[in-house]
Amino acid sequence: MRVVLQRVSEASVTIENNVKSSIKSGLLLLVGIEDEDHQEEIEWLCRKIINMRIFSDEDDKMNLSLKDIDGEALIISQFTLHASTKKGNRPSFIKAAKPDVAIPLYKAFIKEFEKQLDKKVGTGEFGADMKVSLLNDGPVTIIIDSKEKY
Structure with a gap:
C-alpha cells in the first residue's frame, strides 16, 4: 500500500x-492499493500517518501530529500510485x-483511520472521476510505502 500525504490548509473533492x-487544516491522503496488501499494513499506515510529527509547534518546528492539532483528513483512492513507467510512454x-x-x-483503511484518529474523515468515491483541490501547507508532501516499513 502506498500513500502520498500532503499537509494542507484546506482540501476538497468534487464529483460530477x-x-x-x-x-x-489537516492531511490529504492519496491511497494506492496492491493485491497483496492486507489489514496489518492498514493498521501500521494509519498509526504512522496519524502520529507523524509534521505540523508546526509554537517554535515553528515540525513537532506536532495530526492528532495533536485535532486536524482533519481527506482520504482519496488513487490506483495510479502503482504505475510502472519502465517501458514506453x-x-x-x-x-x-x-x-x-x-x-x-x-473502506477498511478509512474505518481504521477514523478509529485511530477518533473522528470522521472526508472521502472520495472509489472509481469516480474526481477533482481534488488543495492548498498545500509548507509545502509538505511525503510518500509512505508499507513495503518499506522494515
Whole structure:
C-alpha cells in the first residue's frame, strides 16, 4: 500500500460538479492499493500517518501530529500510485489491485483511520472521476510505502 500525504490548509473533492467532502487544516491522503496488501499494513499506515510529527509547534518546528492539532483528513483512492513507467510512454497499472480487492481495503483503511484518529474523515468515491483541490501547507508532501516499513 502506498500513500502520498500532503499537509494542507484546506482540501476538497468534487464529483460530477458536487463537492463530496472538504476539510480545513489537516492531511490529504492519496491511497494506492496492491493485491497483496492486507489489514496489518492498514493498521501500521494509519498509526504512522496519524502520529507523524509534521505540523508546526509554537517554535515553528515540525513537532506536532495530526492528532495533536485535532486536524482533519481527506482520504482519496488513487490506483495510479502503482504505475510502472519502465517501458514506453504509457504507464502500466498491473500492480494496482482490481476493485474486488481494492474497494474493501480502501473502506477498511478509512474505518481504521477514523478509529485511530477518533473522528470522521472526508472521502472520495472509489472509481469516480474526481477533482481534488488543495492548498498545500509548507509545502509538505511525503510518500509512505508499507513495503518499506522494515
